[in-house]
Amino acid sequence: MNRLLKIGGLRLKLVILVILVSTIPLSIMGGVTFHTMKGDLATNVDAALVDQLWWLLWGLWVVAFLIALAIGWFAANMLVRPLERLASGLEAIASGQADLGHRVEVTTDDEIGRTSTAFNAVMERLSGLITQVADAADGIAASARQLEGRSNELSRETNEQRSDVEQVVTAMNQMSATVQEVANNTQSTAESAGQATRAAEGGRNVVQATQGSINALASEIRKASTVIDELKGDSDNIGSILEVIEEIAEKTNLLALNAAIEAARAGEAGRGFAVVADEVRHLAQRTNDSTGEIREIIQRLQGAAGKAVQAMEVSQQQAEASVSKAGEAEETLGYIHDSVTTIDDMTRQVASATEQQSQVAEEINRNIHHINDIAVRSADGAREMQEAVEALEGLAERLQAEVAGFRQQPA
Incomplete structure (x- = not known):
């Protein structure tokens, strides 16, 4: 309503201006002419003729006024209507609800016509720009x-x-604890084997020193038999420990296989983890092979211990039967000493291998903890990326909402 009043006021002002500009010269000319004629005619004609001339001039002035009014109205329409169309288009753009397919009609080649042409060019350019922005917003939204x-x-x-x-990580912690326990037990076994070696050496010396004393010999043989029984019991315990190690190796192998499968699914990001998993699997296989070798050694140890028990029983019977068997008992103790020494060496080798395995398990545990830290950082990065994508999607929606206010020109 305010815009119509403003445009109507402009049209009225233009009409009045044109009328004034058109009638002022005519009024001045008519007034001058009338006074001149009145002065001239006052001496020659009568008053009736003067009045007729007066009314004639008034009629000419009215006709001139009407003509000026028509010219003013026509000029106002020629000027205001194009301006009104331009104002309407600009106000639509300013309000954000413009029809980008709308064009202002160009009817003249003057400044207003050139302004209308420039407005149409701006609308054409703006339409293309808004179309590109809308397409970009849709692309951004789809990408988001x-x-x-x-x-x-x-x-x-x-x-x-x-x-x-x-x-x-949990499994490796358990495995490290188990390997450490095996190492401790192996060390205890080595100490027991050393004690058995020393006991056999003592029995051998006693037999050499007291061949004439059957009771002392029998007592020492019983002591040696007791030590061998303990050794056999320790061998049985080692067999149980080896079963635990084999079970851990099998589980570690399966865990490494599952880890390798998950690393293969992860693609490039899991390549390093796949290498670690493969090393764990090889370590488990080597552990399994070593356990088999240790089992064979323990079986031989148990067999030797059983033979030693039998030999000690026979030696005891022979010692109680005759002093002449003391020499044979000495030889038997020498054999036992050598066997126990061999067992002691093997047990120490097992302890050393177990200690190395414990160190390797600790190294693997540290590597897996490092991988866990990387996984935590990757999770944090993925969360930050998700937040950034959500922000990008919000910006795309805002851009689409802003562009939606402009109606595109149909294709």
């Missing part, structure tokens, strides 16, 4: 949705990987 889906998938996979790594 795609990135959001990929980010969610990556976050889920990272969380799964982190959970798997935590399970591996």
Whole structure:
């Protein structure tokens, strides 16, 4: 309403201006002419003729006024209507609800016509720009949705990987504790084997020193028999420990295989973890092979211990039967001494290998903890990426909302 009043006021002002400009010269000329004629005619004609001339001039002035009014109205329409169309288009753009397909009609070739032509060119350029912006906003929104889906998938996979790594960390901690326990038990076994060696050496010296004393010999033989029984019991315990080690090796092998499969699923990001998992699997295989060798040694040890028990029983019977068997008992004790020494050496080798395995397990445990830290950082990065994608999607929606206010020109 205010805009119509403003445009109507402008049209009225233009009409009045044109009328004034058109009638002022005519009024001046008519007044001068009338006074001149009145002065001239006052001496020659009568008053009736003067009045007729007066009314004639008034009639001419009215006709001139009407003509000026028509010219003013026509000029106002020629000037105001194009300006009104331009104002309407500009106000629509300013309000954000413009029809970008709308064009102002160009009816003249003057300044207003050139202004209308420039306005149409601006609208054409703005239409193309808004179309490009709308397409870009749609592309950004689509990319944001795609990135959001990929980010969610990556976050889920990272969380799964982190959970798997935590399970591996727990298993490695348990394995490290078990390996350490095996090392301690092996050390105890080595100490027991050393004690058995010293006991056999003592029995041998006693037999050499007291061949004439059957009771002393029998007593020492009984002591040696007791030590061998303990050795056999320790051998049985080692067999149980080896079963535990074999079970751990099998579980470690399966865990390494599962870790390698998960690393293969992770692609490039899991390549380093796949190498570690493969090393763990090889370590488990070597542990399994070493356990088999140790089992064979323990079986031979148990067989030797059983033979030693039998030999000690026979030696005891022979010692009680005759002093002449003391020499044979001495030889038997020498054999036992050598066997126990061999067992002691083997047990120490097992202890050394177990200690090395414990160190390797600790190194693997540190590497897996490092992988776990990387997985945590990857999860944090995936979460930050998801937040950035959500912000990008919000910006795309705002841009689409801003562009939606402009109606595009139909193709």
